[in-house]
Amino acid sequence: MDWSVKLDDTLWAYRTIYKTPIGTTPFLLVYGKSCHLPVELKHKAYWAIQTLNFDLKAAGEKRLLQLNELDEIKQDAYENAMIFKDKTKRWHDRCIARKKIKERGLVLLFNSRLKLFLGKLKSRWSEPFKVMQVFPHGAVEIWSETLGAFKVNGQRLKPYFQGEPIEKGANCVFGNPPDRQ
Known part of the structure; x- marks a missing residue:
């Protein structure tokens, strides 16, 4: 007071x-x-x-x-x-972690506006985007079908890996170990 x-x-x-x-x-x-x-x-x-x-x-x-x-x-x-x-x-x-972002590759975009309490377990990484151009100063131009092309800071991106998910028993970390001969 x-x-x-x-x-x-x-x-x-x-x-x-x-x-x-x-x-x-x-x-x-x-x-x-x-x-x-x-x-x-x-x-x-x-x-x-x-x-x-x-x-x-x-x-x-x-x-x-x-x-x-x-x-x-x-x-x-x-x-x-x-x-x-x-x-x-x-x-x-x-x-700062340096990331290898290649042109024509797929990346995920970090959504900093997503509030924690709207969905605690909801991912803060948005859909896969296609990298159109990587600029030397750290900016990256990305594209998606819904939003079109726009530029973002490269620190807000991480590589997106496509492929089959790993099966539960594949690494013997989860589930039963493979049969021994």
């Missing part, structure tokens, strides 16, 4: 937590320094006044150095984000 009261604390926590992809905190990227608690800020302000003693030239030089340092921090965060994205992409690509 009172989410607006806790919003400031939530944003403060989010902005001050270390983020792995960028290798720093969002606060450091914006302000160029690590965050401090409000109690620490009062002490730091007093220390800064004593150190600089209102010397405008020294304060200006220090501010230029801080701006240059902030640019370096932002560049490091950009590089860390690129490294993180590359690692994530390599991990994702390694987990």
